[in-house]
Amino acid sequence: MAEPALSETDSDAAGFAVRLRAVSKTYDNGVTALGPLDLDVAKGDFVSLLGPSGCGKSTALRLIAGLGAPSAGTVNVSHRATKMDGRHPIGFVFQEPTLMPWASVRDNVRLPLKLAHAAPAEADRRIEEALAQVGLAEFADAYPRELSGGMKMRVSLARALVTDPDILLLDEPFAALDEITRFRLNNDLLALWRKLHKTVIFVTHSVFESVYLSQRVIVLTARPGRIRAEFRIATAEPRGEEFRTSADYAGYCREVSKALTPSYSGQRSA
Template identity: 75%
Template sequence: MVERRTSSTVEASLTGLAVSLRGVTKTYDNGVMALGPFDLAVRKGEFISLLGPSGCGKSTVLRLIAELSAPSSGTVRVARHEGVPQPGQVLPGHGIGFVFQEPTLMPWASVRENVRLPLRLGGVPKAEGRARADAALASVGLADFADAFPRELSGGMKMRVSLARALVTNPDILLMDEPFAALDEITRFRLNNDLLALWRRLRKTVIFVTHSVFESVYLSQRVVVMTARPGRIEADIRIETVEPRGEEFRTSAAYSDYCRRVSAALAPSYSEQSTL
């Protein structure tokens, strides 16, 4: 049985959850089984990371949640907004924001117009869309760059624009597919801190894909370690520390211990991959 998602009337089994995947598999047309069977439950407002070797299905999980792909079997359920839409609210996919590895900005458009794009496509009036885009830019520290063009921005600033574009529809769930992978370490650390501050303020549900053990432990309440393809869950490790997190945690013995635990859980996947 394949079930794509719930309506705004959430089933009892989904109460308190933002996302539920049960017995999910994904096999592509070329016969490659990318995922599964895969089971995952993410609570509303939770920040989790998916960690695993290349090709293990991390991005596939995000695409299934976002309805960019259909599961071959199993159930994918996502809690939606309840109640009636607000004026100008974008309905298609409005419960989910997606940040890709590349910013994919329109070079001919201003930063504000890049952020406003989902609202424009959703039919939100121009004045309202501009105001919401400006508010989203302010939330990521780019209020002074609304009229700039992508060519005038650093790599880190472009990724902030991409994040603002994902937030402008006020999604409940934020999916992030290795958004900081191409950035230098200093910029990556800064954006890690900014993302945590944003999450504490907005309390969105965040599902974050990364190849970095250190990044996953620093950001997440849970690190979900995946096996080599077909991706399954090898370990689900809860990161318990004092909030808010900062550089004190990054340099603490507890952080090092968690990194060792996550690395140990990840090791079998790389051993399995090396024998393929």
């Protein structure tokens, strides 16, 4: 079985953060979830993976993160070489916040630094910085039961950012939130991307979210997921609420929806 490679050479040479070549994933039950898939993500890009349930979007993220190995093909991930205490090249935000209910916000964000044996003073500094970045500095001593759904997801985002990753992977993080909260977090995520210059790969089922957030939208087929279409969302930056109500936004949404329709019509039952 091919192993994912965390490489600084192949991808760096071409300016790519992530390169997937002929990647596929077949699980032990015989289900082929993904591929073959070829995907390049340039450093600093914001890319969304869009497709029906079961098409392998989350599987692709897990392979990029090194949380599993592809059945075939190669996964190359470029990152900075560093000896910084507690640093990790990849941050992952899952569909659920997965917070420890007995721990404060501060201690939930501390977890990856604790696992990496980061120095306490450095960890404290980075926790404060991460909470400030997501607008939760004043809630450091709160517990998950005291937080709204949107605030819990902000904690999860802070926990991913606290290791100062080069690449941020987000697996439908806002799907369970109400529309107002989701719009607000979309705007906050875009602001963080502009400020921190991370490479972002974002999984979503929402055409509207993918077009609003992304520089590129990758539409996948039904399982096994392959690239059906790709769209570059060429708009003026920074984007704001005016883009969400613009004719350009509506046009992109129509085109992406049109490309997505065959994926849903061909979707197989799980």
